[in-house]
Each structure stands twice: as C-alpha cells, then as structure tokens.
Amino acid sequence: MTSENLFDVLKEILAQIATETVRLLPKVLIALIVIVMTFLVIKVLNIGFRRLLKLAKLDVMFKQFTGFTLPFSLDSLIIFLADLGIxxxxxxGLVNLFLGSQYLRLINDGIYYAAxxxxxxxxAILIFAIFNMLISRIKVESRLRSYxxxxxxxxxxxxxxxxTALSDQVKNALTLGLSIGVGIAIGVFATWFFFHEYLDKKFKIERVAKPQETREGGDGV
Known part of the structure; x- marks a missing residue:
C-alpha cells in the first residue's frame, strides 16, 4: 500500500467519523438536556414529597393500624417509586432516540416484569399487614394463628x-395443587369454626361412654 492510498483510507475514516459525529451531535445534546431535566425534576419532587410525607407521618399511621413496623420507611418507598418512574x-425516551423503536419492546417487557x-x-405486605391487624384486634389461639x-x-x-420462568404446564399444575390445598384448608377451617361446639360435645360423649362400656363388660365377666 502506497502512502497515497494510506492517506486516502485515513481521510475516508476521518470523514466517516466526522459524519457520524455531526449526525449524532443533535441527539447527544437532546440526551444531555433530558438527563439534566430528569435530575432537576427528581430533585424538586423529592423536596415536595418529603415535606408532604413529613406531615402525613405514614410510618406512624401504618404501625398504629397494623401493629408492626416495616423494615423500610414508607416515605422512602414512595419517593423511590416516584424517582424510578421519572x-x-x-x-x-433515550432508548427511542438512539436505538429506535425495535428496542423499546425489550424495555417494555422488562418494565412489565418488574412491575x-x-x-x-x-x-404480600398488605396481606401480612391486614392479617397482623386482625390477629392483634381479635384474641386468637396460637394454633389458629399458625393455620x-x-x-x-x-x-x-x-x-x-x-x-417464575416455568413452563405453562408446570405453572398450571402447581397452581391447581395449591388451589386444591387452599380450598381443603378453608373447608376444614369452616367446618371447625361453625361446628366445633357440636363436635366437641359429640367426642366428649363418646369418650365418656367408652369407659362405661369397658367397666360394664368387666363386671359381667
């Protein structure tokens, strides 16, 4: 390769780099503006949310209603979710600007799964909170609480x-099994809850009757 050919190759490479730079420069400027605006909006929202949530005292209200304290602050969770949304x-917008609409589907799928x-x-947190609130309000035996x-x-x-990433057949089988288990558990609980007095009396009568029959049989011998 002669020096003239090498010079032409370098000139072509530099020309392509310059062309790509000129083409991407508006997008880079727009991206910088979007990033700066995002940080500004997050900063303003954080200040506003902290002031409002400080007045609301959500953590104190949650503890009063449910009887237990979360391992994290509700105020921080709300602020984090707001920042995450922005x-x-x-x-x-940046993915659509630089990569095109074909990559937006991947982003949307990831956001959907995370949601x-x-x-x-x-x-799960709400269920445990309601469960703990009901248990604290009602005197319940330890066995019933575990049940x-x-x-x-x-x-x-x-x-x-x-x-989960399981196949549909496995998911359906596991869900069906759990549904049957929950149905049986609720049925047993309902039977005990509504008829436990009758069942207790019946079994008590049977327990009293059996020793009497045993004694009568022994006397007859």
Whole structure:
C-alpha cells in the first residue's frame, strides 16, 4: 500500500467519523438536556414529597393500624417509586432516540416484569399487614394463628408461581395443587369454626361412654 492510498483510507475514516459525529451531535445534546431535566425534576419532587410525607407521618399511621413496623420507611418507598418512574420515562425516551423503536419492546417487557414483581411484593405486605391487624384486634389461639398464616403463605406462593420462568404446564399444575390445598384448608377451617361446639360435645360423649362400656363388660365377666 502506497502512502497515497494510506492517506486516502485515513481521510475516508476521518470523514466517516466526522459524519457520524455531526449526525449524532443533535441527539447527544437532546440526551444531555433530558438527563439534566430528569435530575432537576427528581430533585424538586423529592423536596415536595418529603415535606408532604413529613406531615402525613405514614410510618406512624401504618404501625398504629397494623401493629408492626416495616423494615423500610414508607416515605422512602414512595419517593423511590416516584424517582424510578421519572427515570424510566427518561430511559424510554433515550432508548427511542438512539436505538429506535425495535428496542423499546425489550424495555417494555422488562418494565412489565418488574412491575409484576413489585405488585406481588406490595400485595404480600398488605396481606401480612391486614392479617397482623386482625390477629392483634381479635384474641386468637396460637394454633389458629399458625393455620391462618399457612393459608396466607399458600396464597402468596400461588402468586409467586405466576412470575417464575416455568413452563405453562408446570405453572398450571402447581397452581391447581395449591388451589386444591387452599380450598381443603378453608373447608376444614369452616367446618371447625361453625361446628366445633357440636363436635366437641359429640367426642366428649363418646369418650365418656367408652369407659362405661369397658367397666360394664368387666363386671359381667
């Protein structure tokens, strides 16, 4: 390769780099503006939310109604979700700007899956909160509390199965099994709850009658 050919190749490479730079420069400027605006909006929202949530005192209200304290602050969770939503909007716009609409489907699928996971976590927290609130308000035996907790765990497990990477056949089989188990558990609980006095009397009568029959049989011998 002669020096003239090498010079032409370098000139062509530099020309392509310059062309791509000129083509991407408006997008880069728009991306920088979007990023700066995103940080500004997040900053303003954080200040506003902190002031409002400080007046609301959600953590104190949650503890009063449910009787237990979460391992995280509700104020921080709300602020985090708001920041996450704004960041996802900005990310969605940047992906569409640089990569095109074909990559938006991947982003949307990821957001949809993450939303399903978060929704299950929130539902689980609400179920445990309601369960603990009812237990604290009503005097319940430890066995009944464990029984109700088992039903709650089965329901949460059924929801978790839906977001796993298992095949549809396995998901359907597991969900069907859990549904049957929960149905039987609720049926047994309903039977005990409505008829436990009758059953206790019946079994007590049988326990009293058996020793009498045994004594009568011994006397006859």
């Amino acid at each position: 960041a996802l909007i900005a990310l969605h 399903r996971v978060v929704s299950i976590v929130v539902i 109700a907790m088992l039903i709650v765990l089965l329901l949460i497990t059924a929801m978790l199965i839906d977001i």
